[in-house]
Amino acid sequence: MSRHDARIRWGILSTGHIASVLTRDLALLPDEAEVVAVGSRSLDKAQRFAAEHQIPRAYGSYAELAADPEVDVIYVASTHNDHLGSARLCLEAGKAVLVEKPLTVSATETEELIELAGEQGLFLMEALWSRTNPLLRQAAQIVQSGELGAIRHVNASFGFAFRGDESHRLLDPDQAGGAIFDLGVYPVHGVNLFLGEPSELYGFGTLAPTGVEAHAAALLTFAATESRPPATASIACSLEADLPFRLEVLCTDGSLRFDNFLLPSELTLTRGIGPDANKETLVTQWPGGGYTFEIGEVNRCLRAGELESPLVPWRDTLAVARTLDRWLLSIFPPLDPELVD
Known part of the structure; x- marks a missing residue:
């Protein structure tokens, strides 16, 4: 059309x-x-x-x-x-x-x-x-250019203390509630934007009384590619604690940080390492919500x-879906281990 x-x-x-x-x-x-x-x-x-x-x-x-x-x-x-x-x-x-x-x-x-x-x-x-926000797209371009060196670690988290009723959709298993689908999808997409799909995932989580995950974290590892050495990432989401909405990309020659990567208005860009590092703040604005x-x-x-959009391509949506599956599986392992491919 x-x-x-x-x-x-x-x-x-x-x-x-x-x-x-x-x-x-x-x-x-x-x-x-x-x-x-x-x-x-x-x-x-x-x-x-x-x-x-x-x-x-x-x-x-x-x-x-x-x-x-x-x-x-x-x-x-x-x-x-x-x-x-x-x-x-x-x-x-x-x-x-x-x-x-x-x-x-x-x-x-x-x-x-x-x-x-x-x-x-x-x-x-x-x-x-968040993946269509100009500041996050600019961050991805900066890292991809190589000016900050190779990525070594990405850290992303998103959480808030939910105090609503257990019948709310966030805690309702029949409506696919839980922290990972509602909140964890953002950290996973944030990591995917910079590192792609993980080679391994080691996850942890605790459950709400309704049986859905209320708090979850994971360590992700990424095999080396032609453009970078092996890397790691840590992600967390929670309906029990006010976690920062933070995304950090730590590289060999600098770093970048969003204090709110869901709707970023500022990006802290650090070029260099140690006392000689140079910090710069990039800003953006947006209309409405x-x-x-x-x-x-x-x-x-x-x-x-x-x-499909090049900003949220199908391959990345599918890679994130596989990662979410693995994260959930680390919290809710199948009764029969042979059911896992």
């Missing part, structure tokens, strides 16, 4: 908090995008959402939204356990899809969805907004007829 001269027409699937945030940011780009429809499993919720955001059409089912001929791309903002089914529904209806992170809840499901998008010739992207970069990338890809 290519719409060079017209605004990209968006549909919103589900009416939760994140759907509202992205819809408000879409409204900040009136020259390139418009929200024309919203779908929910409840017509009343869809109508209330439509009234709040001035959306012309509201549907009481996801299928009706997917069938709307005036929709170019659908943002799937439902709970994790629903991502595969709803995204498949939209792709089979001929719609491009942006799916809230994680794309699905397993590498197998992720591969299935990517294959379907390829077969249908339709755009698909995991909504990992910070989702305009992600929205703009989707719009660009659709106008260019691209099936």
